[in-house]
Amino acid sequence: VLEKELSSSKLYVKKFGGTSVGSIARIEHIADKVAKAFFEGERQVIVLSAMAGETNRLFALAGQVDPKAHARELDMLVSTGEQVSIALMAMALHKRGVKAKSLTGDQVQIHTNSQFGRASIESVDTDYLQALLSQGVIPVVAGFQGRDSNGEMTTLGRGGSDTTAVALAAALSADECQIFTDVTGVFTTDPNIEPGAQKLDAISFEVMYEMARLGAKVLHPDSVSYAERFKVPLRVLSSFEPGEGTLIQFAGCAPTKAKIVGIATSKSLALVSLQGLKEQDDACAQLFHQLAQLGVDIDLMTKTQHESQMLSFTLAESALEQVLSELDALSSRLDLGPVYVEQQLARISLVADGTLAMAEVAASVFDTLGKQGIHVKLLSTSEIKLSVVIAESDLHFGVRALHQALALDRV
Numbered sequence: 133v134l135e136k137e138l139s140s141s142k143l144y145v146k147k148f149g150g151t152s153v154g155s156i157a158r159i160e161h162i163a164d165k166v167a168k169a170f171f172e173g174e175r176q177v178i179v180l181s182a183m184a185g186e187t188n189r190l191f192a193l194a195g196q197v198d199p200k201a202h203a204r205e206l207d208m209l210v211s212t213g214e215q216v217s218i219a220l221m222a223m224a225l226h227k228r229g230v231k232a233k234s235l236t237g238d239q240v241q242i243h244t245n246s247q248f249g250r251a252s253i254e255s256v257d258t259d260y261l262q263a264l265l266s267q268g269v270i271p272v273v274a275g276f277q278g279r280d281s282n283g284e285m286t287t288l289g290r291g292g293s294d295t296t297a298v299a300l301a302a303a304l305s306a307d308e309c310q311i312f313t314d315v316t317g318v319f320t321t322d323p324n325i326e327p328g329a330q331k332l333d334a335i336s337f338e339v340m341y342e343m344a345r346l347g348a349k350v351l352h353p354d355s356v357s358y359a360e361r362f363k364v365p366l367r368v369l370s371s372f373e374p375g376e377g378t379l380i381q382f383a384g385c386a387p388t389k390a391k392i393v394g395i396a397t398s399k400s401l402a403l404v405s406l407q408g409l410k411e412q413d414d415a416c417a418q419l420f421h422q423l424a425q426l427g428v429d430i431d432l433m434t435k436t437q438h439e440s441q442m443l444s445f446t447l448a449e450s451a452l453e454q455v456l457s458e459l460d461a462l463s464s465r466l467d468l469g470p471v472y473v474e475q476q477l478a479r480i481s482l483v484a485d486g487t488l489a490m491a492e493v494a495a496s497v498f499d500t501l502g503k504q505g506i507h508v509k510l511l512s513t514s515e516i517k518l519s520v521v522i523a524e525s526d527l528h529f530g531v532r533a534l535h536q537a538l539a540l541d542r543v
């Protein structure tokens with residue numbers, strides 16, 4: 133009877149982020165929540181991040197030994213953070229009379245490719261998880277980690293625990309994947325920048341994906357696309373405050389007039405411009421081939437031809453040094469002219485729920501930012517988004533002005 137009851141109750145995969153497990157007191161708080169749901173008969177799989185700050189601390193330790201440490205060893209190191217939180221959580225649950233078992237990605241059999249530091253999940257074995265669930269045991273799984281086909285430890289990239297949770301929810305056909313965090317849901321923009329930011333009750337996968345990719349940190353973009361692909365109902369909620377959070381869902385019918393849903397931001401960007409790039413040969417191809425091999429994410433690109441050919445792109449400031457030394461090495465081969473660099477830049481991106489009337493939006497963005505004396509250094513658009521690059525010091529003013537101009541404080 134018990135088993136029948138258990139298997140007919142709803143199954144939730146619940147992921148708790150770093151701040152939610154950032155201290156013993158917080159772990160105890162989450163354990164209370166999980167225990168309450170357990171005694172109410174809910175079936176749960178828990179996925180945890182490392183305690184707040186721990187992954188950064190581990191990366192910094194590696195940096196002290198060797199800034200060019202092998203990616204395999206880095207994964208071995210940084211995956212330990214999650215193992216601390218799962219073991220502590222299992223202990224806290226046991227103390228409450230709840231059956232629970234902490235599991236590494238390897239023990240669950242979360243299979244990934246072999247790209248250390250940025251691995252993708254290829255499949256998840258559900259046998260062990262199902263067996264535990266049917267015995268009334270809560271699996272407490274380490275996020276962010278998996279194993280490749282050689283049995284090597286891999287990690288999924290910063291923020292990857294969200295993806296672990298979605299992948300488990302997909303594999304188990306869970307009723308919902310719930311991402312618990314320190315905010316009450318997905319907002320129209322970062323509430324730390326604009327206090328008038330509004331929580332959204334629902335958002336489409338498409339808009340959420342763009343927001344995440346363009347800097348909204350509430351969900352990892354891979355987790356959003358994974359959830360969309362496998363049709364996993366996904367929800368973002370607060371670990372500390374009650375509420376329904378934000379449901380990520382498939383868009384209804386296309387709106388007749390697209391509207392801006394949110395503003396995503398990203399800081400610490402650099403703009404690199406190259407002049408005098410030769411036109412005839414494959415200089416551009418060679419250049420980007422090299423950059424691709426470094427694994428550097430290049431963003432907003434422009435290539436213009438005036439007197440000579442000019443190429444500009446943005447990238448994370450943290451990758452700048454590496455890219456500049458690569459450009460230096462390529463300089464004579466490709467006959468590059470001077471390289472100009474601007475730092476401390478930020479990007480503001482407006483994301484819409486449909487195809488934007490781009491000229492109209494661009495006009496109002498230039499108008500709004502212009503009135504604040506904010507200079508747009510670079511602009512790029514795609515069907516549903518418009519991004520501008522500005523000085524980082526203008527970010528807060530720019531976001532607030534746009535948020536107000538678009539009436540996002542009144543959604």
Ligand code: ASP
Nearest residue numbers: 181187276290291292293
């Ligand atoms: N602990 C990892 C990180 O900080 C993964 C995660 O929290 O999602 O990136």
Ligand code: MG
Nearest residue numbers: 149291349350
């Ligand atoms: Mg996160």
